[in-house]
Amino acid sequence: MADKITLFVNGVEVEVESGKNLIDAVAAAGIEIPHLCYHPALGADGNCRMCLVGIEDGRPPLVPACKTPAQAGMKVLLDAAHIKKIQHDVMEFELINHPIDCPICDQAGECKLQDYYMTYHGQPSRMTVPQVQKDKKLDFGCGVVHDQERCVTCGRCVRFCRQITKTGELGIVNRSDQARVTIFPGRPLNNRYALNVVDLCPVGAMTSRDFRFQQRVWFLKKSPGICHGCSKGCNIVIDHHREKYADDRIYRFRPRHNPQVNGYFICDEGRLSYKRENEGRLTAARLGGQPVALADALAACHDELQRTEKVVVLLSPNLSLEQMLAAREWAARHGATLSGYSDGYLKPGDGDGYLIQDDKSANRAGLLLLGIDCRRETFLAALAEAELLINCDNELERSIPAEELQPLLKGTRTILATSHDSPSASTAEIAVPVASFSEYDGAVVNCDGILQYFRKAVGKNEPLPDMADFIAALDGTAADRAGLFTALAALIPALAGQSADTVPAQGLKLNENEAAHVSA
Amino acid sequence: MEVKILSARFHLKNSNTLKVAKKHGAYKTLDKLFATPAEDVIDEVKRSGLRGRGGAGFPAGVKWGFLPKNTGKPVYLAVNSDESEPATFKDRYILVKDPHLLIEGIIICAYAIGCHDTYIYIRGEYTTQVKVLQAALDEAYAAGYLGDKVAGQDYRLDVTVHRGAGAYVCGEETALLESIEGKKGQPRSKPPFPAVAGLYGCPTIINNVQTIASLPFILDKGADAYKAYGTEKSPGTHLFGISGHVEKPGMYELPLGLPLLEVINKVAGGVWKGRKLKGIIPGGSSTPVLLPEEAADTTLDYESMAAHKTMFGSGGIVVLDETVDIVQLVKNLIDFYHHESCGQCTPCREGLGWMLKIVKKILRREGTMEDVFLLRELCDNIEMKTVCVLSAACTMPVRSYLDKFRHEFEAYVAEAATAPACQ
Numbered sequence: 008m009a010d011k012i013t014l015f016v017n018g019v020e021v022e023v024e025s026g027k028n029l030i031d032a033v034a035a036a037g038i039e040i041p042h043l044c045y046h047p048a049l050g051a052d053g054n055c056r057m058c059l060v061g062i063e064d065g066r067p068p069l070v071p072a073c074k075t076p077a078q079a080g081m082k083v084l085l086d087a088a089h090i091k092k093i094q095h096d097v098m099e100f101e102l103i104n105h106p107i108d109c110p111i112c113d114q115a116g117e118c119k120l121q122d123y124y125m126t127y128h129g130q131p132s133r134m135t136v137p138q139v140q141k142d143k144k145l146d147f148g149c150g151v152v153h154d155q156e157r158c159v160t161c162g163r164c165v166r167f168c169r170q171i172t173k174t175g176e177l178g179i180v181n182r183s184d185q186a187r188v189t190i191f192p193g194r195p196l197n198n199r200y201a202l203n204v205v206d207l208c209p210v211g212a213m214t215s216r217d218f219r220f221q222q223r224v225w226f227l228k229k230s231p232g233i234c235h236g237c238s239k240g241c242n243i244v245i246d247h248h249r250e251k252y253a254d255d256r257i258y259r260f261r262p263r264h265n266p267q268v269n270g271y272f273i274c275d276e277g278r279l280s281y282k283r284e285n286e287g288r289l290t291a292a293r294l295g296g297q298p299v300a301l302a303d304a305l306a307a308c309h310d311e312l313q314r315t316e317k318v319v320v321l322l323s324p325n326l327s328l329e330q331m332l333a334a335r336e337w338a339a340r341h342g343a344t345l346s347g348y349s350d351g352y353l354k355p356g357d358g359d360g361y362l363i364q365d366d367k368s369a370n371r372a373g374l375l376l377l378g379i380d381c382r383r384e385t386f387l388a389a390l391a392e393a394e395l396l397i398n399c400d401n402e403l404e405r406s407i408p409a410e411e412l413q414p415l416l417k418g419t420r421t422i423l424a425t426s427h428d429s430p431s432a433s434t435a436e437i438a439v440p441v442a443s444f445s446e447y448d449g450a451v452v453n454c455d456g457i458l459q460y461f462r463k464a465v466g467k468n469e470p471l472p473d474m475a476d477f478i479a480a481l482d483g484t485a486a487d488r489a490g491l492f493t494a495l496a497a498l499i500p501a502l503a504g505q506s507a508d509t510v511p512a513q514g515l516k517l518n519e520n521e522a523a524h525v526s527a
Numbered sequence: 528m529e530v531k532i533l534s535a536r537f538h539l540k541n542s543n544t545l546k547v548a549k550k551h552g553a554y555k556t557l558d559k560l561f562a563t564p565a566e567d568v569i570d571e572v573k574r575s576g577l578r579g580r581g582g583a584g585f586p587a588g589v590k591w592g593f594l595p596k597n598t599g600k601p602v603y604l605a606v607n608s609d610e611s612e613p614a615t616f617k618d619r620y621i622l623v624k625d626p627h628l629l630i631e632g633i634i635i636c637a638y639a640i641g642c643h644d645t646y647i648y649i650r651g652e653y654t655t656q657v658k659v660l661q662a663a664l665d666e667a668y669a670a671g672y673l674g675d676k677v678a679g680q681d682y683r684l685d686v687t688v689h690r691g692a693g694a695y696v697c698g699e700e701t702a703l704l705e706s707i708e709g710k711k712g713q714p715r716s717k718p719p720f721p722a723v724a725g726l727y728g729c730p731t732i733i734n735n736v737q738t739i740a741s742l743p744f745i746l747d748k749g750a751d752a753y754k755a756y757g758t759e760k761s762p763g764t765h766l767f768g769i770s771g772h773v774e775k776p777g778m779y780e781l782p783l784g785l786p787l788l789e790v791i792n793k794v795a796g797g798v799w800k801g802r803k804l805k806g807i808i809p810g811g812s813s814t815p816v817l818l819p820e821e822a823a824d825t826t827l828d829y830e831s832m833a834a835h836k837t838m839f840g841s842g843g844i845v846v847l848d849e850t851v852d853i854v855q856l857v858k859n860l861i862d863f864y865h866h867e868s869c870g871q872c873t874p875c876r877e878g879l880g881w882m883l884k885i886v887k888k889i890l891r892r893e894g895t896m897e898d899v900f901l902l903r904e905l906c907d908n909i910e911m912k913t914v915c916v917l918s919a920a921c922t923m924p925v926r927s928y929l930d931k932f933r934h935e936f937e938a939y940v941a942e943a944a945t946a947p948a949c950q
Contacts (some may be wrong), residue, residue: 186870
């Protein structure tokens with residue numbers, strides 16, 4: 008815990024953390040100092056001049072808050088007339104050459120220029136001379152589209168490419184009001200985090216080709232979530248909306264700040280993985296490849312289990328801890344073999360040491376935590392003897408090529424519970440649709456042993472069963488989610504005394520021993 | 528009135544060569560220099576009261592005193608030869624006429640501050656000057672005045688010439704450092720000041736060419752001899768570039784403290800063609816204009832200029848005769864500063880362009896009094912809200928023209944009001 012110091016804002020005593028700049032320090036106390044160019048992940052640049060504050064008895068009397076460390080006893084002036092005038096004037100300067108095309112701008116609704124105009128300016132334009140004209144809808148690569156006229160040249164995007172990805176594709180060329188962000192000719196953005204510049208841009212200058220013109224942001228419901236694209240478990244905001252007469256649909260993922268996991272950013276692959284939540288979903292159960300009602304499929308599962316002795320249950324490494332535990336308990340009750348074989352989810356060499364990991368699954372650490380066997384040999388040996396394979400959303404063809412898989416599955420019937428349609432969903436004897444990760448609550452453990460709890464974000468018109476529901480339905484019962492969490496808390500000492508509501512927002516760091524193994 | 532301290536060798540044929548310069552006294556202070564402790568050199572410069580000749584007039588010795596001691600980092604000297612202020616043309620004379628005076632001054636300054644690597648940042652447009660300077664440096668290296676053993680002493684000093692690429696703002700000391708580092712020439716926020724964290728994050732002193740060139744005299748003749756010239760608070764001599772509507776424009780070395788009008792009339796031959804004086808820009812385009820009645824009791828020193836709410840600046844005096852169209856002048860002025868704004872800070876980046884367009888509108892006789900008021904207000908809204916003083920270098924003089932020559936703007940507006948609508 009950092010030391011606390013006391014300073015004064017507008018004459019009122021405020022206790023803040025020491026060692027921070029004024030913007031961050033007083034923001035923690037609920038006081039906003041407007042700023043465009045400063046971003047905590049990118050440091051202070053001091054070019055927008057929006058954060059100029061007065062320092063009483065200070066030398067100099069006017070300082071950029073982003074570059075000024077909070078010091079004990081400092082007397083900060085924020086609501087003095089001359090400071091308000093500066094904020095007003097800087098907003099006027101930002102807006103004189105801005106196209107003010109809010110009605111067709113994707114940023115409208117989450118735009119700093121709009122917000123600050125309402126708060127700090129609010130006057131009609133005094134611009135009676137022609138505006139500066141610059142280039143529009145420039146393709147910067149990686150799905151980033153740039154509008155130079157909307158740009159306030161705060162340089163956040165430039166600094167991101169220099170400091171975070173260290174690829175330096177962007178720069179500001181020219182001087183004076185001709186200054187503009189651009190790429191080198193023929194050298195577009197080329198890094199796996201490029202779309203973060205869209206979030207970083209405080210205005211509508213950087214837009215995502217994917218999200219452009221898709222939805223007004225004020226319609227979007229912003230639900231927190233955890234990206235399931237790899238084992239990092241980056242924190243995201245799931246922006247979704249139910250159009251009239253349509254189903255709830257995700258429009259984009261955005262990074263959500265978590266200093267313990269992903270900081271301020273996510274990778275582009277994870278960001279665009281929202282599409283998989285909308286598309287290619289299995290929505291109806293199938294029996295022998297033909298669509299049937301869910302109840303009929305579950306009844307068929309029941310029959311299947313009645314006449315089967317040897318069962319293998321295969322788990323996806325993307326399932327939540329609760330779902331894995333439900334499967335583990337079911338397998339124990341029924342004497343079934345349990346496997347988490349999923350080598351195909353690993354993509355060696357793909358990780359970059361930053362956010363992107365080799366392991367493209369969200370909860371492999373959870374499989375290990377629950378002591379579930381993930382070895383290829385044991386799975387294949389069990390499969391060879393099994394009469395029935397219950398596949399809990401494991402994309403087996405990622406681990407075993409289809410032509411090798413076919414002979415292995417000969418003589419084994421398959422029940423596939425899956426969130427997504429695939430050839431396997433047609434070839435399986437029974438296929439049951441289940442919810443995907445944006446549609447249920449659960450806990451996952453990331454590659455660094457951090458347990459994170461996420462909530463259901465999307466509510467479909469016709470909700471699909473959670474995997475735990477499906478497993479319970481095999482026994483003709485309903486899943487007891489609270490019970491599952493209590494059982495987890497009993498298994499994992501770090502979770503002792505916790506409920507789903509008390510798991511910290513930044514996640515729970517499991518200790519080394521725990522992360523390695525929990526006894527069965 | 529003229530004196531010859533900095534310009535002592537300017538009149539000699541081939542004064543830029545080592546042979547001629549040495550024959551007439553160049554490098555003769557070096558023996559004394561290396562026999563004097565560095566602190567004593569700094570004290571002598573402090574005592575001389577030498578003020579920075581780049582425009583701000585900060586005492587040079589005091590600036591050197593800001594260097595932190597024993598940081599374990601190298602100390603750099605950057606010589607500012609980016610002379611780009613309109614109406615300023617003093618450093619170019621030193622560079623061309625007596626580069627060895629500058630080199631000698633660099634050796635003195637470097638020794639005093641403990642620097643072994645000096646950069647001369649020279650304006651990109653100074654093509655002749657850079658050639659002459661580099662030739663002089665080559666001669667100085669060959670003669671052993673620079674290099675591993677300066678003048679035979681156990682002291683290394685290397686001097687590198689760095690050419691700018693034509694940006695006025697690189698005359699601002701931190702933009703100059705950015706430019707030497709190979710980055711886009713944009714001023715840095717201060718603090719930290721360059722004396723603490725300058726070039727490559729190391730302690731750095733930045734001095735103007737003329738400041739450095741004043742050092743050999745101070746070391747040779749002593750601080751008191753230097754203080755014999757000029758006033759108490761503005762001692763020494765200065766190279767004044769007098770241009771505009773005078774009979775004898777040119778570069779003159781004068782002691783500080785002389786009456787402004789006397790200098791215009793006696794040294795520069797007075798306003799040309801027998802015309803009347805309209806105003807005087809006292810120290811480069813960025814200094815507020817003086818009306819004739821204000822100029823009457825102004826003397827050429829920092830204090831008198833400040834008392835008249837203008838600045839001594841770079842000593843580039845521009846004389847305006849009665850025919851000058853002030854609105855046109857203001858347009859040219861804003862055009863320059865708008866073009867040279869680095870584009871970093873919002874008020875300067877957006878504001879100067881707005882001001883330029885308003886003046887152009889007034890000149891087209893489409894302006895209203897609201898435009899004139901807006902122009903005046905924008906000066907206040909932009910000034911001192913930015914990282915560097917480039918914006919103030921534009922708004923301070925513009926404000927002075929608007930206040931002192933308001934009637935000329937009003938005349939344009941009145942014409943606009945009566946003119947038939949533009950087709």
